[in-house]
Amino acid sequence: MRDLKREPIVPGPDTLVLGIETSCDETAAALVMGGADVLSSVVSSQVDLHADFGGVVPEIASRAHLDVLNPVVARAIVEAGVDEPRIDAIACTVGPGLIGALLVGVSAAKAFALAWDVPFVAVNHMEAHLYAAFLEDPTLEFPLVVLLVSGGHTMLVEMRGHGDYTMLGQTIDDAAGEAFDKVARYLDLGYPGGPAIDRAALDGDPEAIRFPRAMIDVGLDVSFSGLKTSVINHVRRHPDVSSADVAASFQAAVVDVLVTKARRAAAQVGATGIALGGGVAANSLLREELLGACATDGLQGFLPSRAMCTDNAAMIAAAGWYRLGSDGPSPLDTGAHPNLRLPLRA
Amino acid sequence: MLLRAGSVEITHAIAAAVAGFARPGDMIVLAGEMGSGKTAFAQGFGRALGVTEPITSPTFTLVHSYDCGRITLHHADLYRLERTAEVADLALVELAEFDGIVLVEWGDVAGASLGDHLEVRLGVDTDALLSGDGDEELRSIELTAVGRSWSRRWDRLNTALEPYRW
Numbered sequence: 001m002r003d004l005k006r007e008p009i010v011p012g013p014d015t016l017v018l019g020i021e022t023s024c025d026e027t028a029a030a031l032v033m034g035g036a037d038v039l040s041s042v043v044s045s046q047v048d049l050h051a052d053f054g055g056v057v058p059e060i061a062s063r064a065h066l067d068v069l070n071p072v073v074a075r076a077i078v079e080a081g082v083d084e085p086r087i088d089a090i091a092c093t094v095g096p097g098l099i100g101a102l103l104v105g106v107s108a109a110k111a112f113a114l115a116w117d118v119p120f121v122a123v124n125h126m127e128a129h130l131y132a133a134f135l136e137d138p139t140l141e142f143p144l145v146v147l148l149v150s151g152g153h154t155m156l157v158e159m160r161g162h163g164d165y166t167m168l169g170q171t172i173d174d175a176a177g178e179a180f181d182k183v184a185r186y187l188d189l190g191y192p193g194g195p196a197i198d199r200a201a202l203d204g205d206p207e208a209i210r211f212p213r214a215m216i217d218v219g220l221d222v223s224f225s226g227l228k229t230s231v232i233n234h235v236r237r238h239p240d241v242s243s244a245d246v247a248a249s250f251q252a253a254v255v256d257v258l259v260t261k262a263r264r265a266a267a268q269v270g271a272t273g274i275a276l277g278g279g280v281a282a283n284s285l286l287r288e289e290l291l292g293a294c295a296t297d298g299l300q301g302f303l304p305s306r307a308m309c310t311d312n313a314a315m316i317a318a319a320g321w322y323r324l325g326s327d328g329p330s331p332l333d334t335g336a337h338p339n340l341r342l343p344l345r346a
Numbered sequence: 347m348l349l350r351a352g353s354v355e356i357t358h359a360i361a362a363a364v365a366g367f368a369r370p371g372d373m374i375v376l377a378g379e380m381g382s383g384k385t386a387f388a389q390g391f392g393r394a395l396g397v398t399e400p401i402t403s404p405t406f407t408l409v410h411s412y413d414c415g416r417i418t419l420h421h422a423d424l425y426r427l428e429r430t431a432e433v434a435d436l437a438l439v440e441l442a443e444f445d446g447i448v449l450v451e452w453g454d455v456a457g458a459s460l461g462d463h464l465e466v467r468l469g470v471d472t473d474a475l476l477s478g479d480g481d482e483e484l485r486s487i488e489l490t491a492v493g494r495s496w497s498r499r500w501d502r503l504n505t506a507l508e509p510y511r512w
Binding site: 150182 | 380389402403405409435436472
């Protein structure tokens with residue numbers, strides 16, 4: 001049998017990594033050269049699966065990942081305009097996420113690695129989110145504070161170097177994106193909730209209702225559960241209130257908390273800048289307020305595009321490129337780790 | 347069994363008392379509208395089992411698992427799911443069978459597919475809230491045993507929760 005142990009490869013600017021992501025809703029594949037140059041990035045929700053498969057594909061299902069993974073990988077390779085033998089390594093999310101969903105990607109990635117005789121690299125999904133900002137601006141300087149805000153996560157991470165992170169603060173209950181989604185649903189503004197609140201808020205008065213800003217004066221953790229309940233209670237008490245005013249006032253409270261905490265974090269660690277990540281990074285008020293705060297504080301503010309903020313495989317390939325250089329290939333008996341945490345500095 | 351929680355701290359205390367009777371293989375369904383305190387109940391329950399990290403809402407991530415030594419606490423949320431096939435894909439019954447305790451927010455939508463379970467239904471006192479002088483924190487917590495597994499523990503659970511009776 002062929003010896004699976006091989007010399008660690010030193011990734012260079014020409015090293016082409018195939019990234020694979022199946023940790024939650026999205027099945028994604030991407031080809032990234034040198035940890036920075038995105039040749040292709042395919043996300044299943046952007047692909048017309050109805051046309052490809054002639055039926056409804058459930059979003060959150062291991063079966064769905066299984067059905068679409070090969071076509072998504074094939075499309076990423078075709079769009080990149082490369083041949084399979086050109087691929088130097090396979091990087092794949094091994095956690096955190098749903099065990100069944102993760103296993104689909106991990107098994108496929110290892111199979112590709114074996115079949116093509118290239119290294120397999122295990123990637124932490126949260127670490128990969130930190131690399132999304134570097135994909136669009138490789139000149140970002142350390143130490144950097146990353147504010148990662150999505151439906152599932154809200155965290156402030158200090159990045160001192162590649163692979164060198166400290167978790168500065170996080171939500172103690174609901175993620176910011178979840179609060180947006182649930183308030184939008186309660187106000188009947190539609191789905192997805194983030195853009196719906198963003199739109200509705202344009203016609204509202206952000207100072208109409210003074211919603212609570214929990215824990216804004218102390219520390220770097222955040223809490224949005226009380227804010228969500230406060231919005232619901234306000235609407236119950238005032239059924240005729242303007243939805244636009246509620247949306248604007250709610251959004252102002254969330255953004256106020258996030259920007260205040262991010263500035264405090266940057267000051268505390270002496271960061272050169274603040275980068276946004278996660279789906280909520282698309283919120284127009286958050287982008288505007290964060291850039292304004294960075295300008296005031298003399299910090300570099302970085303706002304990646306929405307495609308790079310939400311779950312994608314380009315960030316997996318980029319993080320994999322760095323991990324390949326620091327840790328070498330991962331063993332092929334690497335499993336899926338649903339509870340994987342961000343690898344923090346010891 | 348109808349209980350009264352006048353504050354989030356009492357919701358935590360009731361959850362901790364229920365956790366004292368929980369054992370590997372248990373399924374606990376958390377029901378109640380948005381903002382009624384389902385995640386708060388899960389936080390009190392997890393603390394009692396020794397979870398020290400933040401217990402956050404699994405609405406978007408679907409399942410969070412916490413290692414509590416001998417057992418694993420799985421905290422799931424069916425809010426975003428629309429098809430019963432998707433619930434099956436989360437394999438909650440299997441997670442319970444592998445020495446786990448499973449808490450499922452919005453679990454009432456999955457009904458019988460979750461097997462024997464304890465239902466915890468949280469409610470907001472809307473009338474008191476609307477009258478203006480209502481207590482925003484007041485919650486009702488109704489416990490129901492579904493199947494034999496929890497019926498066997500019912501008398502002891504009842505005694506332990508006596509101080510919180512509505």
